Amino acid sequence: MKLARYTYGDVTTIGAVVEDRVVPLASLDASAPSTIREVLAAGPALIDRLTGKLAGATSGVPLAEVRLEAPIPDPQKYLAIGMNYHDHAEESAKAGMTVPKNQLWFNKQVTCITGPYDPIYKPRVSEKMDYEAELGVVIGKRCRYVSVEDAPSVIGGYFVANDVSARDWQFKSPTFTLGKSFDSHGPIGPWITTADDIDDPHALQMELWVNGEPRQKASTGDMIHNIWQQIHELSQVMTLEPGDLIATGTCANVGIALGKFLQPGDIVRVEIERLGHIENAVADEPV
Missing domain, CATH: 3.90.850.10 (Fumarylacetoacetase-like, C-terminal domain)
Structure with a gap:
């Protein structure tokens, strides 16, 4: 899975990149974490669950219309x-x-x-x-x-x-x-x-x-x-x-x-x- 942090309009969020679009994680799972760091910390089980839901997802916005941000802007190290x-x-x-x-x-x-x-x-x-x-x-x-x-x-x-x-x-x-x-x-x-x-x-x-x-x-x-x-x-x-x-x-x-x-x-x-x-x-x- 490609996890992106991006700005669309005035909102910065995280999503999964699929070909030429990005799908907000919240649209796949309302309980999904709001940062990539938290997604990774949740472990492979969450990644697997999100990947499974991504296969049938039809939502998302064109990648060309978003601003890609630093995926993890605030690491400790x-x-x-x-x-x-x-x-x-x-x-x-x-x-x-x-x-x-x-x-x-x-x-x-x-x-x-x-x-x-x-x-x-x-x-x-x-x-x-x-x-x-x-x-x-x-x-x-x-x-x-x-x-x-x-x-x-x-x-x-x-x-x-x-x-x-x-x-x-x-x-x-x-x-x-x-x-x-x-x-x-x-x-x-x-x-x-x-x-x-x-x-x-x-x-x-x-x-x-x-x-x-x-x-x-x-x-x-x-x-x-x-x-x-x-x-x-x-x-x-x-x-x-x-x-x-x-x-x-x-x-x-x-x-x-x-x-x-x-x-x-x-x-x-x-x-x-x-x-x-x-x-x-x-x-x-x-x-």
């Missing part, structure tokens, strides 16, 4: 892993960066989150704004000390992400958090594809374009630490909650490696097989 694709680690090493032997984690502060088609703003204080295509994971079950084998059972779904980065801020601090957390630098979406719809999240094609020019392309199978290992690692430290977001790493050909930073007027599109795409225009930060 947005965590991201650095240098987690073999080719990106190699290009980082060539640039003189130390490639970590262990998983390298940082926070993207949740105020960075924005919609799948909203603008991303070039900060007044940064001259090195960059892109990073990433597969996103959303936690569906409260968990701690999750084994690698059990990790798939705590995943609620997947989404497309762009880990927008201000490289000058990223590298002037011992931690990446400041350079990864500028407002609007966390576009996610276009919806949450529930875990039951994706047989193998490590077999998806991921691509990024800037102004129609191909920049990044990889299989999600090229991760150094796979998704199950990431969840295992994080859950040794902290309780993961429904709605928590994880960005699972980017592949080679980021802007800093190519000497091509994002500028106002650029259009950045990230697409992942079976999950859809997000597309964001770069604009000057509002005064």
Whole structure:
């Protein structure tokens, strides 16, 4: 199921995307939760029930007439892993960066989150704004000390992400958090594809374009630490909650490696097989 948060007219609600329309969950089940985070937390039984009702649904509005919003705008955590694709680690090493032997984690502060088609703003204080295509994971079950084998059972779904980065801020601090957390630098979406719809999240094609020019392309199978290992690692430290977001790493050909930073007027599109795409225009930060 594709769970979308969207605005139609003056009302923002959640629904299920079916081909070229979106069906409000409330029309399928009046008792359905009002947020995607609550739907995921309710577990597979609710997803199965809604999926069954969706098969015969005739209601809904054209997808082209709604504004898709960030599917989960208020997670408690947005965590991201650095240098987690073999080719990106190699290009980082060539640039003189130390490639970590262990998983390298940082926070993207949740105020960075924005919609799948909203603008991303070039900060007044940064001259090195960059892109990073990433597969996103959303936690569906409260968990701690999750084994690698059990990790798939705590995943609620997947989404497309762009880990927008201000490289000058990223590298002037011992931690990446400041350079990864500028407002609007966390576009996610276009919806949450529930875990039951994706047989193998490590077999998806991921691509990024800037102004129609191909920049990044990889299989999600090229991760150094796979998704199950990431969840295992994080859950040794902290309780993961429904709605928590994880960005699972980017592949080679980021802007800093190519000497091509994002500028106002650029259009950045990230697409992942079976999950859809997000597309964001770069604009000057509002005064």
